[in-house]
Amino acid sequence: MAAGAAGLAAALAVSAAPFAWAAGGLTASLVKASTWPGGYGADYVLTNGGTAAVTTWTVEFDLPTGTSVSNSWSSVRTQSGQHYRFTNAGYNGTIAPGGSESFGFNVSGAGNPTNCTVNGNPCSGGGPAPTTTAAPTTTAPTTPPPTTTPPPTTTPPTTAPPGTTVNVSTAAQLQAALAAAAPGQTIQLAAGTYRGSFLTTRAGTAASRVTLTGPREAVLVNGGPAGTGPSCPAPTAGWDSGYGLWLFDAPYWNLTGFTVAESKKGIVLDNSHHVTIDGVYVHHTEDEAVHFRRSSADGIIRNSVITDTGLAQPGYGEGVYLGSAQSNFGCHGNSGGMDRSDRVQVLNNRIGPRVTAEHVDIKEGTEGGVIRGNTFDGQGISGVNSGDSWVDAKGNGYLVEGNTGTFRAPGTFANGYETHNLLTGYGCGNVWRGNTSDLGGVGRYAVNVSSTSKCPANPNVVHASNTVTNAVNGLTNIAVTP
Template identity: 70%
Template sequence: MRRALLTGLLPLLLATPAAAMPPSGESSAEVVEVATAAQLAGALAAAVPGQTIRLAPGEYHGAFVARRPGTSAAPITLTGPADAVLVNDGPSGAAPSCPAPGGGWDSGYGLWLYEAPYWRLTGFTVKDSKKGVVLDASPHVVIDGVYVHHVEDEGVHFRRSSSDGVLRNSRITHTGLVQPGYGEGVYLGSAGSNWGCHGNTGGADRSDRVQVVGNTIGPYVAAEHIDVKEGTSGGLISGNTFDGTGVSGQNSADSWVDVKGSGYTIENNTGTFAPPGTFANGYETHNPATTPSFLNGCGNVWRGNRSDLGGVGEYAIKITSTSKCAADPNVVRSSNTVTGATRGLTNVPVTPG
């Protein structure tokens, strides 16, 4: 009986074309293949937990917004090769007072995740857009191996309490093409003056515990390579390479990393500077007052960072105020090194380690 059953099934198995067989470990329902801008927009709008949207090589022009949440157990993945390129030719239409999708307005963002937690973005490129990748109220997002370049403002922005995210193994160059002072490579949180719009939790933008790891940022990042905003805390900036060539000096953009948040670990990064550009210090802290009040720019730790200031910058690590952080001081470890500084490693006492 079993032999007869197998014999009856054999013709059906042989008749199944190879193209219909899903790749090993995937079901056809889990993978959506896209090759056009319309297909990508439709796939983003219909995405479900556990699904993978896979980009074919080519340029995708449009306003691409993801609003469907994944889950911890089943994130949604958008993936493609480096020659799958997202481009937003906007912005257009009348912008609302606080950015939100809809209403016929195109933000100009290359890729916008809006209230879309638990996504994985891997491999593809974003260019020629107002901003590169923007996350609003989208925690637990991983960006891995993405290339962002030639954007008008910032490259990647974790905003509106997009906490517990990861940016790793990615590359960001040529930002701030239209507004150099707002051309940060990576932007964590929001300035206190914008919390009325972007403050989701307790009045603040708590884009906390974001990890920026193993990325190459620069050259021609016109503002800070990483801008850590007030009210954020507990992040990790590790193993990145910063090339300060082309930093503009506009809007106080004159360092690789500006830390206004608290409790960050900044370790094992390599930074260089060479003209053209405006450069003051490798890393800086600042302590803006905010409502609600936070201990901003305090409790951060630097260790194992290697800095070459090109004979231009004063300090590798400039701590702007020690009195404001008396309750939770910043710590500069002796494992940091510097060359090409006009004044030295740091302006505060060094802690062994």
């Protein structure tokens, strides 16, 4: 699968920050995440290479005549002719030193952005110095150059100094840093491809989270699995899970900016609550892309891009997987016999195309999450193992709000959103509000509620603020709530 990573690296528009004065070290890198006839989807990834936090940002660029932005997310967009201006949303304006944020947009037409600026300076960090500040005489790259120091030959310490930044540029260095991570620490990835098994069992705390961060061009690849694993997945000597990144008993982490690709599963969280995944790119996985599992509650995945899942098992190619199927409670039911990956928020992501199962699969036994502001592209959904909708709500009390979903061939598509009642008392109390659905002339309903009789005291609710086009049947199969 090495060719996929090479292709990704070639496709990325990499921005460096050769001038320290440029927006305090702030740069913006364009990444085209998907293309289709007549358009493409892209992100700008903003990286703070300076020493002080950036509290607001503005990205501006021009598009050629005949090319336009059709929709955008994680930003506030204004337009004057062919000139576009994006300012931060309320939640992603602050970028810490070494950190990153992103926003995305879909484009109608083939033209690329030109004349890009971030906070008034070139997105690449180059160009003449502002008139009020003299240009420095030296340059400094955003990412550290390859280290001239060989990897350590001694066993890494069992703990690392808290509150430090550990710069890594090789797979061995990353493995050592994950094994020794401590609360308050930041692991900074340099751009490049990291091949191997990447696992941590180190916990952060509510007051001192652990951060793994890097640019989109830092790509984690796991060519496994290998060896003989236990009956239930757990870190085991001599066994490689094949997961691109695995957090096991590792709460309070931030995972930001980097890419996971060409692995059996993308990012897997086991008993790792309060983890925030922000601005990552996960693609070309054999099974699912991101899995909150084994009661990994109170997590967030936002501003991220997921494409090309289910390469080996299309029916298990979920984009974001919340909880576990009842049949797997024996392994992952560590909270009263169930997998209580509750209250996970899925916010402002772009999921698809070529996500072969549900874009968000909400499993029975979970409760209280939010699915908001996402863009779902159903092209390539397989229909295998009931993977025939953007979101399947088998849990309780989820708010599904402000999402945009589309479907176009090829693919097997039944409904935009579905509910199922696989566990008594679950698949109930979910709310749909303000979603926009284009079913491509194939899907029956934007929201299909499989049963009302199984949720008499806690019904599913579909509000009139939802809209649908190109549906075989209509908005929903239940009464609409104003």
